[in-house]
Amino acid sequence: MSQIKIGMVGGGAIARAHVLAYSSVPILHDLQVKPVLSNLAEANVDLAIQAASKLGFENHTADWRTLTSSSDIDLVDIVAPTYLHAEVAIDAAEHGKAILCEKPIATTAADAKKMYEAASRAGVVNGVGFNYRRLSAILLAKKLITEGALGKITQFRTNFLEDWASNPKMAFTWRYKKITAGGGALADLGSHIIDVSRFLMGEIKSVCGMQETFIENRKLPNDRSKSEQVDVDDYTTALVRFANGVPGTIETSWATVGRKVALQIEVNGSEGSVYYNFENPNDLHYYSGADPNDRQGHRTIIMGTAHPYGTSFTFPATGSGAGFQDSINNEIYEVVNAVMKRSSLAPSFYDGWKVNQVIEAIQESSSKKKWVDLE
Ligand SMILES: NC(=O)c1ccc[n+]([C@@H]2O[C@H](COP(=O)([O-])OP(=O)(O)OC[C@H]3O[C@@H](n4cnc5c(N)ncnc54)[C@H](O)[C@@H]3O)[C@@H](O)[C@H]2O)c1
Structure with missing residues (x-):
């Protein structure tokens, strides 16, 4: 079975729910792929060690750019505070990564539009955490x-x-x-x-x-x-x-x-x-x-x-x-x-921008x- 390597930015409240889901979807759904919790970025080294160990990530980092630029990451999952979303997502798109970003995708519509444009330009899969x-x-x-x-x-x-x-x-x-x-x-x-x-x-x-x-x-x-x-x-x-x-x-x-x-x-x-x-x-x-x-x-x-x-x-x-x-x-x-x-995904960064x-x-x-x- 092939693998999808996850790089997560943020290890707070909603990160827990995402991690549980990555672990459970191969059991609940007919999936020919296994998500691997590869690397977790947090705000500093202590938080990164703590969160990576609790959530079960293989590696940790205090610099999210390690994830977005890594050739070993397929999907960047952004579960950090909203003010960080745009910078991380745009950098991830420019490195050709698929991206899942929590809601709202940005603090302003102008930033949300830039995220949508960056993901469209790069042609990467992009989705938003509008789970309801x-x-x-x-x-x-x-x-x-x-x-x-x-x-x-x-x-x-x-x-x-x-x-x-x-x-x-x-x-x-x-x-x-x-x-x-x-x-x-x-x-x-x-x-x-x-x-x-x-x-x-x-x-x-x-x-x-x-x-x-x-x-x-x-x-x-x-x-x-x-x-x-x-x-x-x-x-x-x-x-x-x-x-x-x-x-x-x-x-x-x-x-x-x-x-x-x-x-x-x-x-x-x-x-x-x-x-x-x-x-x-x-x-x-x-x-x-x-x-x-x-x-x-x-x-x-x-x-x-x-x-x-x-x-x-x-x-x-x-x-x-x-x-x-x-x-x-x-x-x-x-x-x-x-x-x-x-394939394309909905809700996407377009929906996030709207x-x-x-x-x-x-x-x-x-x-x-x-x-x-x-x-
Ligand atoms: N879909 C939902 O139902 C749902 C629920 C809760 C939160 N959210 C969204 O998820 C995002 C995070 O919310 P939360 O409740 O988990 O917040 P939180 O404050 O509990 O967690 C955010 C985490 O990001 C970390 N962080 C801060 N700076 C960082 C950096 N530079 N690099 C890496 N990590 C950093 C913080 O240390 C913290 O652990 C928000 O955008 C929020 O709106 C969505």
């Missing part, structure tokens, strides 16, 4: 919309709500500055639902946003006597108009007390509706207007082997899969498959208090 569109239920929703089961789509709404940042004692990190993160809840969580919105409904044409910051200063992690100003949103809501004319709403917050990973989507049409909440990730709620009057109401479809990726659940039985790790496993499977076949454009349009709209059109 890899969920069986989201793919089934897409199928129902495409097949016309909902009739003519009239409205769309989505929100992604979490609550960890509602704690004022939570220390300052790179996530709380625009220059390092590209935005707050909107860039972090909102990027996922903007991607799902585009995936289900097509391009967004115009936006009218409103943003709020609830906690304006946070203590530094290493010196609690000092604090740093937060310049990003804790909460964003936006009215949107899709290019197909459908109106909708996108709302996100990382400070909604009581909500944990509430990624919700509702699409309504002339003949039916679908509704999804990641807090119950196996369930897609489908309403058919064709049901007789005495049986109307949403039915719960439980994800199983009949659904996209269903046979690749860790345990392939109805209702047993579709958690967060399954979505990452599916994403990594698609990436490894594309690298092996040298999402960054929507983020910036919402930010601009909020600060100018007016609708903003996208190109």
